[in-house]
Amino acid sequence: MLPHARLPMLLLPAAVLLAACSGGDASSSANGDGTSASSAGAVVVYSGRSEDLVEPLLTKFTAETGIPVEVRYGDTAELAAQLIEEGEASPADLYFGQDAGALGALDAAGLCATLPDGVASAVPARYRSADDTWTGITGRARVIAYDPRQVPEADVPTSVFELTDPKWRGMVAIAPTNGSFQAFVTAMRVSQGDDTTRDWLQGLVDNDVQTFEKNSLIRDAVDTGGAALGLINHYYWYQKAAEIGADNMNVQLAFAKPGDPGALVNIAGACVLSPSDNAAGAAELLTWMLDPSTQEWFVNETWEYPLVEGVAAPSGIPPLADLQGPDIALAELEDLPGTLAMLQDIGLT
């Protein structure tokens, strides 16, 4: 027998043993019989928001309520598309995304169940669907991040439409697969029309726009000078400032002028899914997310705007009421599929 032939003989059983021992872990995610997801009673969440943020949130939920949660992370649009493809077969109970448009698209596909009692009225009407199928959890504003070393404050564009100017060639950063960016594009389509939006996107491509996977990467690229201007959400800046101190940050934020699609105020929101086989658990999670103490957690941890009355917004950021995005209702953003098709057509995704 060759020495090298003996090794696999020893290792294969060892691997099988290890797999058997790890069975506990594996089967908590996928029952031993191979059927879909979830240990008993776990709420299956499809999260279009990042693991960094959602994982501690849901750990807190489980600690407080004892209800286990399993999460599938992805992009906001990706998981909405996946839910639509999955249809009734979906293992998911709750969808948590960062774009009202994705929620609108799910609603249009008949996948959002009616909100549980008490949830529907928890936030102002403009931050939830008209037919009580989805609700906003937190608010966020689109901003222009800029590198003051490359662009003095006075020269920062006040409208996103200036970004296709050749003087910004190669200097602008966007995250086209990110739900917040897509919602902003939908808002531009609704307020300015498809042709204008398509021309603008094509103008960005022709202007050598830099594309990133995440808003946080854009923020860091602008901070280090890799890009001069970037389209992100307000809270990415505040999170980093809380972490390393505002004085240590180079990147700064500017708000686009009132009415500009670049000043869109959107929500991160959620809905209970109609194919859910654990609607009670999902409803409990949704109710918990709108509890004032959880809303305060969002304020302290994510620097987003709370949507529930009586919870104070993070200090040092402009009040939500002062922000003036394009004059459209969030429910109008539901044509996310159209936005995705446009982005794909142009070659940004």
Add this chain to the structure above:
Amino acid sequence: MGTSTSRRPPLPLLAAAVAAVVVMALPLVYLVIRVVDSGESAWSALWRPRTAETIATSLLLVVLVAVGVLILAVPTAWLLSRTDLPFRRVLIVLVALPLAVPSYVAAYAWIALLPGMSGVLAAALVMSLSTFPYVSIPLMAALRGLDPGLEESARSLGLGRAAVARRVVLPLMWPAAGAGLLLAALYTLAEFGTVSIFRVDAFTRVIYASYRASFDRTAAAVLAVLLVLLALALVAAEARVRGRASRWRTGSGAPRPAAPIHVRGRVRAAGLVWMSCVIGLSLALPVASIIGQLVLSRRRAFDPEAFLGALAGSVSASTLGAAVALILAIPLGVLAARYTGRLVRSLEAGAFAGHGLPGVVIGLALVFLTLMLLPAAYQTLATLAFAYAVLFAPKAVGATRAAVGAAPPELESVARSLGRGPLGAWWQTTGRLAWPGIAAGGLLVLLTAMKELPATLMLRPTGFETLATRLWSRTEVEAFGAAAPYALALIVLAALPAWLMSRWLGSPGSSGRRSQAPRTLDRGDAAADGAWKGAAMHQVKAGPS
């Protein structure tokens, strides 16, 4: 030819092999059906400018990697096989080790060091550095086996050194280099992690992006089918080139090993500097970067519970995948080793055609397939294991074929003549001799599957993590410190198949297998030997990710 090869294969074995090929082909067939079914929208997706751009980007990347691989591999192979450069033995081992660094792990290591790195050149650099052993290892073997008499004759007939290299050495080296280049090219086409980390819009990244960012997944399916066609075209092109390039000795006389060229002074120094650069960039730099990340961020980043969960996830999914792969591979391997004939050859070819199939394609196909036909299997460990089996069973087919082929068929005939039934005879003779080799094939599938990324991302159950998906999600948010333990674990796991390959491929004339099984090679079946080496080669590198 042995007597057994003239027999017709028994029907149950044939049926099992046919079933295995059908099962392995199922995802791809379904993908094609889905594309054809979607008619008009598939057509419009095909004629989008984006499609042509993607093809161009992928081809550019393949060409750049091929050039990079040749630049790295040719001088390296020459220095290590034809000169008396010092430390050759150590160097030969070191230049095979980049195979142990999955290229997306290397990409992570580079970008952790240079966060601004991106683009097609960056991707080509990293992929060349991690795939050049595909060419340098067989090239070293071929250069060592080259009869210096040929070169001497050419010189004596009046050719200059350059002309000898061009007209004698190069044509003789091409088959070895060409097969290695093909592997590197297929790896490049199928690789997902590296192109995504460097933001290169090659096929795999575009397929995954359009799968994620669209409510209509037809475009992703169309691109996936195109990618498979492109890979098949590459295989066909290489086969054509190689078909014209067959060389052999005629007449009597024994080849002798070439006398090593003495290098000293500046040439020797230059040779050592070259080797240091190659090893430094392909091996030392990624490993140092990962260890650096680990040390820098030890305090905040390491989460042992998450790490063990991911390890358990990797082990359980890959073990299941390896088991399924063996079930598919054993009938095919036995059939290919023991029987000939058109049907057998085409079944074997069918199984090998799955080689280097991109994970993103199988992932996509199985998402469609399970949702349409078998929703209960969607996002289950079983489906993920099946994907691993489809992707990596060809490796196990090669190993089974080699192991069974090395067991003398006469023993089985003797056992039959002594009254054993067909299965009993097989198990007590061939089975006993071959099973370590078959198990090694299963282990290689297991270790390769542990590194699989795109199909895992698409098919895993909710909440299920593997080492690869953890590395991926940490890298995506540029949490490089938190990614480091996963990167290191993946390299350690990959080191084993790399080590096995260096044993199998290192010394072509004197492999252990040959001394174990003189009978097979008594048949003078050089092709079988070559196929085995090809299979061993395939087994090594982590399938692309």
